[in-house]
Structure formats: C-alpha cells, structure tokens
Amino acid sequence: MNLILCIHNHQPVGNMDFILEDAYKGAYLPFFEVLKDFRDIKVNLHFSGFLFSWLCEKKPEFITLLKSLKNQGQIEIVSGGMYEPVLSLISEDDGCNQIKMHIDLMEEVFGDKPKGLWLTERVYEPHIPHTLNKAGITHTLVDDNHFKAVGLKEDDLFGYYVTEHEGHKLAIFPGLEFLRYSIPFKPIEVLDNYLKEADKKGHDLAVFGDDGEKFGLWPGTKKSVYEEGWLKGFFEYLTENQDWLKTVTFSEYLADKPPKGPIYLDCQSYKEMGEWCLPPTLSKQYAAAISSEKSDEGTLLKGGYFKHFLVKYPESNDMHKKMLAVTRQANNNPEAKKHVYMAQCNDSYWHGVFGGLYLPHLRASVYGHLIEAEKRLDSEKAFVEGKIEDVNLDSVDEAVLVNNFIKAYFCLKEGGSLYELDYKPATTNVMANLCRRYEGYHDKITMASVNDVADGTKTIHDMFVAKEEGLERFLHYDWYRRASLVDHVMGKDVTWESFYRCQYYEPGDFVKEPYLATLKKEKKTASLSMKREGHVWMGGKRVPLTIEKTIRMNVDEAALYVDYLIDGDVKESFLFGVEFNFSFLGSGGDRYMDMGTGKLPLTSKGIYGPSQKILLFDPYQKVAPVIEFDRPISIWTFPVEVVSLSETGFERNYQSTMCMPVWEVDLTAGPRKIHIKLVVNGISSHNNVQ
Numbered sequence: 001m002n003l004i005l006c007i008h009n010h011q012p013v014g015n016m017d018f019i020l021e022d023a024y025k026g027a028y029l030p031f032f033e034v035l036k037d038f039r040d041i042k043v044n045l046h047f048s049g050f051l052f053s054w055l056c057e058k059k060p061e062f063i064t065l066l067k068s069l070k071n072q073g074q075i076e077i078v079s080g081g082m083y084e085p086v087l088s089l090i091s092e093d094d095g096c097n098q099i100k101m102h103i104d105l106m107e108e109v110f111g112d113k114p115k116g117l118w119l120t121e122r123v124y125e126p127h128i129p130h131t132l133n134k135a136g137i138t139h140t141l142v143d144d145n146h147f148k149a150v151g152l153k154e155d156d157l158f159g160y161y162v163t164e165h166e167g168h169k170l171a172i173f174p175g176l177e178f179l180r181y182s183i184p185f186k187p188i189e190v191l192d193n194y195l196k197e198a199d200k201k202g203h204d205l206a207v208f209g210d211d212g213e214k215f216g217l218w219p220g221t222k223k224s225v226y227e228e229g230w231l232k233g234f235f236e237y238l239t240e241n242q243d244w245l246k247t248v249t250f251s252e253y254l255a256d257k258p259p260k261g262p263i264y265l266d267c268q269s270y271k272e273m274g275e276w277c278l279p280p281t282l283s284k285q286y287a288a289a290i291s292s293e294k295s296d297e298g299t300l301l302k303g304g305y306f307k308h309f310l311v312k313y314p315e316s317n318d319m320h321k322k323m324l325a326v327t328r329q330a331n332n333n334p335e336a337k338k339h340v341y342m343a344q345c346n347d348s349y350w351h352g353v354f355g356g357l358y359l360p361h362l363r364a365s366v367y368g369h370l371i372e373a374e375k376r377l378d379s380e381k382a383f384v385e386g387k388i389e390d391v392n393l394d395s396v397d398e399a400v401l402v403n404n405f406i407k408a409y410f411c412l413k414e415g416g417s418l419y420e421l422d423y424k425p426a427t428t429n430v431m432a433n434l435c436r437r438y439e440g441y442h443d444k445i446t447m448a449s450v451n452d453v454a455d456g457t458k459t460i461h462d463m464f465v466a467k468e469e470g471l472e473r474f475l476h477y478d479w480y481r482r483a484s485l486v487d488h489v490m491g492k493d494v495t496w497e498s499f500y501r502c503q504y505y506e507p508g509d510f511v512k513e514p515y516l517a518t519l520k521k522e523k524k525t526a527s528l529s530m531k532r533e534g535h536v537w538m539g540g541k542r543v544p545l546t547i548e549k550t551i552r553m554n555v556d557e558a559a560l561y562v563d564y565l566i567d568g569d570v571k572e573s574f575l576f577g578v579e580f581n582f583s584f585l586g587s588g589g590d591r592y593m594d595m596g597t598g599k600l601p602l603t604s605k606g607i608y609g610p611s612q613k614i615l616l617f618d619p620y621q622k623v624a625p626v627i628e629f630d631r632p633i634s635i636w637t638f639p640v641e642v643v644s645l646s647e648t649g650f651e652r653n654y655q656s657t658m659c660m661p662v663w664e665v666d667l668t669a670g671p672r673k674i675h676i677k678l679v680v681n682g683i684s685s686h687n688n689v690q
C-alpha cells in the first residue's frame with residue numbers, strides 16, 4: 001500500500017517576527033531535522049509565500065536543508081496561492097496570478113514547477129478546477145468529508161478522483177480524517193492497526209494532509225512529538241514496514257496509478273469549518289448533531305458555507321469589499337497589486353479555533369496593505385473628494401470622504417456612523433474595530449479550566465482551556481457596530497456600568513436607524529450632511545427629534561470637522577453622547593489616553609471629568625488621534641474586549657477603546673449645536689506627536 005504525507009506550513013501575512021521565529025524553532029526546523037535521517041521517507045510539502053519568503057531571508061541554512069532533501073527525492077514541493085488566499089474570496093484572475101507567483105518562487109528556489117496545490121483551508125468550490133488548471137496545477141487535496149458529503153463511503157476514499165469544470169481537469173485526493181486525528185496524537189500501534197486493516201482490504205493509497213504546526217506548535221506537541229519521540233518513532237515504523245507500506249509523492253502516484261473514477265464536489269471545507277461558519281446557535285446544534293451521529297448519515301450533514309463568514313461578521317465583509325474594490329483599481333499597478341495580494345491572506349476574514357478576525361494585528365495587516373495600495377493609486381496632487389455609493393455591496397449606500405491624508409467611511413443605514421478611518425501616512429485604519437458578539441463556544445467557558453493540561457494526546461478540538469479565571473465576567477454583547485460618531489440619545493438614569501454591559505434602555509432611535517445624506521463639494525472642501533428625523537420616547541410618548549451632523553473634510557488636512565444640530569419639541573432634558581471607538585493592536589506598552597487627566601491606560605473604565613479634548617497615543621502604529629469638542633458634562637470610557645477562542649484556549653482580546661463625551665441637552669430654549677473636531681496626528685520616531 002502507498003501512503004502520501006502532505007504537510008502544509010503557513011503563517012499569516014502580518015504575523016509578528018517572534019511568532020515566526022517560535023514556529024520555526026518549535027515545528028518547521030525540528031520536523032525536517034528528524035526527517036533527514038530517514039532517507040526512505042517521502043513527504044509532500046507546502047509553505048505559504050509569506051512564511052517561505054521570511055525563511056529565505058532569515059533562515060537560508062534551512063532552505064539549503066530543504067533543497068538537499070528535495071534533491072535526494074525526499075520531498076516534493078506543493079504550490080498554493082502566494083499569500084494563502086481562500087480562492088472563493090478573490091477574483092479568478094487574482095487567484096490564478098497568486099498561484100503562478102508561488103509556482104515561480106518555488107521554481108526559482110527548487111528548480112522545477114510544482115503541479116500540485118494545497119487548497120487554502122480546503123475551501124472547495126465547483127469552479128476551482130478551472131482556476132487551478134489555468135495556473136498550471138493538475139492535482140490538489142481536500143478532506144474526506146468533501147467526498148462523503150456527495151455520497152462516497154469510507155472504503156471509497158483510498159485513492160484519488162478526477163473532476164472538471166468547463167472541461168478543465170483536476171485530480172483530487174481525499175485526505176483521511178482518521179489519519180488527521182491520529183497523526184501525531186495517537187500511539188503508533190493505533191495507526192498500524194488502521195493501515196494494516198486498509199491494506200488487508202486491498203486498498204492502494206492512504207492520504208494524510210495537515211498543518212505542519214501540529215508537529216511542535218500545537219499545545220503539548222513539542223513534548224510528545226520531539227522530546228518523547230513520536231515523530232522519530234513514526235518514521236522508524238514507516239522505514240521498518242516498507243515491504244508493504246511505502247511513502248510516495250503525489251506525482252509518483254499519479255504517474256503510476258489510475259483514478260478511482262470521476263467526482264463532482266460541492267462547496268465545502270473541512271468538518272470543523274462547516275461548524276464555525278454557521279450562525280452561533282446553529283453551530284452548536286450542528287456540532288451536537290455530527291458528534292451524536294455514528295452512522296454514515298452524519299457525513300451527509302455538511303454544515304455551513306465558508307463565505308457566510310462575510311455575513312456573520314460585517315467587519316470581515318467591510319475588509320473584503322474594500323479589498324475587491326482596490327484590486328480592481330490596482331490592475332495596472334504591479335506594486336499596488338502586490339499589496340492587495342498580501343491583503344488577501346485568508347486568516348483575517350474568518351474565525352474558528354485560530355484567532356483570525358479576532359486578532360487586531362491581522363486585521364491591521366489587511367488594512368495596512370490595502371491603504372498602501374490605495375496610496376500608490378492616489379493622485380499626486382492634493383485632493384479632496386466625496387461619494388455616496390454602495391461600497392459594501394449590500395444595496396444600501398454608504399458615504400466616503402477622502403483626501404490625500406485620510407479616508408473616512410460612513411454607514412448611512414446605521415446611524416450615519418463612521419466605521420473606518422484610514423490614516424494614510426501611517427497606513428493605518430484607526431477604526432478597525434470589532435464588536436462583542438455571542439459565539440457558540442461561549443457556553444463552554446464555564447466548563448473551561450485554567451488547569452486543563454495540554455499533553456499532546458488531545459487535539460485542539462477536545463480541550464477547554466481558559467487562559468485566565470473569570471472570563472465569563474467579560475461576556476457582554478453589543479447591539480450595534482462599535483463604530484464612531486454613534487449618536488446616543490439617553491435618559492438621565494443610564495449608568496456607565498449598564499452602558500458598558502449593553503444592558504440599558506435607549507429612548508432615542510438614532511444608533512441603528514438610517515440617516516439621509518447629501519454631499520457638497522467645493523474646491524478645497526467636501527462636506528457630507530447626514531440627517532435623521534427620529535424620535536425619543538419621553539413620558540410614555542414618542543416625541544419627534546431631529547439630529548443633523550455635517551462633516552467637513554478639507555484638502556491637505558487629516559481632520560474631520562463635525563457640526564451637530566439637534567432640534568425637537570422635547571420638554572425634558574436628556575443625555576446626548578457621541579461614541580468613538582479607536583482600535584489599536586493592543587492596549588499596553590507606551591500607549592495611553594489623556595482627557596485632561598494625565599496619561600491613562602487605554603483600558604481605563606469609568607466616567608471622567610469634563611475635558612474638551614481626548615488624545616489617544618499609539619507609538620507602535622505611529623498614530624495619535626485627537627478629538628476636541630464643546631464642553632461636555634463628562635466623558636465615558638471603557639475598553640472593548642472580546643472573549644474568543646484560539647489554539648491555546650479561551651482568551652480575552654482587546655479590540656478598541658470606547659470614549660464618549662456626554663452632553664446634557666435641553667431643547668426648550670431652541671436647537672442645540674455641538675462642534676467636534678477629529679484629527680489624526682502622526683508620531684515621529686522620537687514619540688513626538690506631529
């Protein structure tokens with residue numbers, strides 16, 4: 001019998017240097033140091049482009065080792081999209097070009113063009129054979145559940161199949177779940193029994209395809225895989241059993257053996273992904289359903305659809321639609337296009353057990369590369385422009401103001417709020433926020449323990465580790481997007497605590513309701529007026545209240561001037577808060593905020609005195625946003641922190657700092673005006689605000 005081992009090594013674009021260093025030392029290097037002593041073992045190997053480029057630059061001796069393994073026939077290189085995009089999230093041209101970039105890089109280093117492809121997150125769609133075929137790819141690998149979902153049985157999975165789209169052929173190998181869950185977690189005897197059984201049944205091929213990080217980086221595996229010698233033992237076992245079990249490369253097998261037959265696969269990813277991309281309550285039901293199904297019926301439950309992440313997380317949708325817009329504009333600018341490709345790296349657009357969307361530095365990387373691309377496409381002359389159009393393709397218009405320094409996006413459908421503010425000199429979106437929302441796994445937090453031990457015998461999916469005690473205290477769910485210029489009309493009884501927990505009653509209807517927009521363009525100014533004729537509930541009555549906010553952007557200035565006009569026949573005074581959320585990569589280090597209070601941490605909680613200015617200082621992204629405003633009665637603040645799941649357990653993640661000046665508004669004497677100026681300053685290398 002033949003055994004294909006396919007290892008996929010990946011680090012997202014924007015991941016920190018020390019993380020790559022740890023991954024190199026913990027998994028990538030030790031794996032091949034073990035492999036090199038077993039000359040008869042063959043491995044198919046994929047490195048995503050960002051990681052591979054880093055290795056070429058930082059670890060040339062490692063590349064030399066890989067080349068020697070390649071030359072002695074021990075590894076076959078597998079390609080992929082250069083920056084590991086999920087192909088269904090990007091255009092066919094971009095997908096094809098990214099694969100060709102990766103193939104060229106592999107050819108440059110290893111001497112020949114790979115023909116196989118690691119399909120990112122195994123997100124398969126029926127058109128993919130066409131894209132791959134155009135890029136010169138002849139075969140790929142997906143998980144076995146793809147095959148089971150269209151009716152194949154376990155015994156049908158020991159080989160490969162062929163498919164086509166519009167006549168473009170592709171060979172597809174099913175990676176076996178049993179091997180994925182056993183390597184490198186179960187004793188070798190368990191694998192031996194399984195493989196012997198398959199051999200006895202006359203099967204010709206078993207395929208294992210999985211992440212290289214499982215060998216050393218997943219919790220507990222450093223000890224089990226290397227210190228206790230699981231991997232060495234596995235390779236020894238394979239070497240000793242060569243008479244009946246032979247490791248082969250994809251190409252060798254394809255050259256020798258015919259396919260088992262034709263296949264047409266549905267839109268599908270691996271089993272866990274099918275759970276993660278469902279809405280939270282359904283994801284729980286789905287997980288329960290597949291774990292209770294012992295029979296073949298369970299394999300027909302295919303879970304959700306990957307692109308639904310764009311619905312589940314509007315923040316992901318906004319990044320995605322910006323990426324699609326910029327990539328179209330960048331077609332004739334190779335440098336800009338390269339940044340778009342880097343922004344297409346999949347991790348930031350979704351969330352499962354790997355942090356992904358929940359990690360601020362990964363979202364910042366997407367925005368950073370998109371803003372960099374946009375800067376390269378900007379006119380060289382100073383400019384200011386405005387537009388009202390459907391930016392995020394939901395058939396409702398957004399508004400955008402842009403000049404040579406900043407770009408501001410406003411959600412007209414919900415509150416006329418400012419949901420993205422790009423500061424071009426530092427290529428940073430200072431409002432790459434994420435709101436606190438319910439996730440199916442939150443129910444498990446009470447079961448989680450800081451004492452659950454990762455000993456390498458459990459996969460990530462079996463563990464409930466909490467990285468700190470009392471995480472349930474941070475489970476608050478937002479009822480609106482954590483954007484800025486969010487207009488809160490509140491009763492005087494609302495408390496900071498209830499506002500922080502989103503457990504208060506808001507009598508105004510401005511936060512989630514639509515604003516009507518008009519745009520005016522003059523030579524050096526663009527102004528956007530957003531108006532809502534809404535209501536406030538007062539004394540059991542619905543009283544008309546109108547809020548109009550006019551936002552001006554001048555040429556050559558990283559500033560927004562906001563003029564509020566509040567009017568209505570409201571007899572009692574009420575609280576009016578304008579909420580801002582600024583996102584940073586973290587809350588600690590030399591970052592701070594100052595509201596006339598001196599330096600305060602970005603995680604400060606509570607109500608502060610009536611300063612007319614809030615400064616937020618972040619020397620890492622080199623930005624210092626400042627808001628100045630008419631004297632309020634107080635300023636409310638708290639950190640927006642989510643509780644999310646990563647490969648090491650449940651953790652608290654800082655997303656943004658909420659700050660909200662609050663005014664007491666009495667309209668009995670006439671309309672009320674409030675002025676706000678929002679400026680984004682850069683920070684020089686000496687930590688001075690510029």
Ligand SMILES: [Ca+2]
Nearest residue numbers: 390392394396
């Ligand atoms: Ca829209």
